[in-house]
Amino acid sequence: MAQNKFEQSLASGAHQKLQSLVGSWSGITKTWFEKDVLVDECLSTAKISSILGGRFIVYDYESSLEGKPLEGKMIIGFDIPYQKFTFSWIDSFHMGTQIMHAKGEVTEKGFSILGAYGNPEYGDQLFGWRTELEIINDEKIIFSAYNIMPGEEETKAIEAVYKRL
Template identity: 25%
Template sequence: MHKAAGKLLVIVALAPLATLAPAQTGDQPHQMTPAQKAEMEAYMKAGTPGAPHQALASAAGSYDLKVRSWHDPAGPAMEDAGTATRTMTLDGRVLVEDVSSSMMGSPFTGHGMMGYDNVTGKYWSTWNDTMSTGLMVSEGTCDPQGKTCTFTGGWNDPVKKTRVKARMTTRWTSPTTEIFDMYGPGKDGKEMKMMEITYTKK
């Protein structure tokens, strides 16, 4: 199903440019109109990795993780350790992250992807793990210095059957250390810090 969807996307994207192919009768290739040239340039620009993708690539590698999580803002944090591996895929367009840790005494694995959309000018992120069958999707921006990134997204609450909104920040305290914080609504509905993960690059 994924392959079929991918093929359909390519067909839809390139269909307007199909008339640019050389005629089969031996005629000279059609000259592109200004509008067709602009359209082709837009597609090329949208699909070409740039500086944001190079920044993502710099995060590739292996990490040790220190995980702290809270269910009550006034209570103590639960602490776990883990590891993460990050690799670039799709010819330098997407950063893939695989996490192995524990959560509430049980083995935990997670899989995330992060990229930068040249069209929207924003970063995007997806996340799946062994505590859910759902997909978390978020979008965000980074400061010009690349020291702090802020994302917003959410997931589906299995109890209330409603969408839970979340805010995530990532900040780099050194070239090899980054801290990820996730905030969401507490029992009183007010935002609270739910998780903190310290990544230390090996």
């Protein structure tokens, strides 16, 4: 019997790649607010779970910034018709009460997803936020995020290097 596109992706495509991340992770998260000015480095933990029959993963993480705890959640998927990775992201620091929705491209070792955020108090222009996942191997992954100020080049904001527990 022929497999449908999702079954194929789950067996050997983007969904299989996402499912390979399921598990518990621990590592170091670094934060920058300005180019090349490291603000904080702390321990972080993550749990990645599969939901809806392997269609999505949930990336739950806990960390801190300058001693204050923070937590976040990202639902990550792969949109088969559009051939794009997608996510919805919330956290207790960066996003406040907003939910970021983003989409992006497959990369050699993971994905690069671009979203946007803003606040009308600071004008109508949105800031860009690019998130990368790099799968080093079955035991090590790196989530990196880059802030993109309107009219400026992107700068690294977050780097979380995780090892599988």
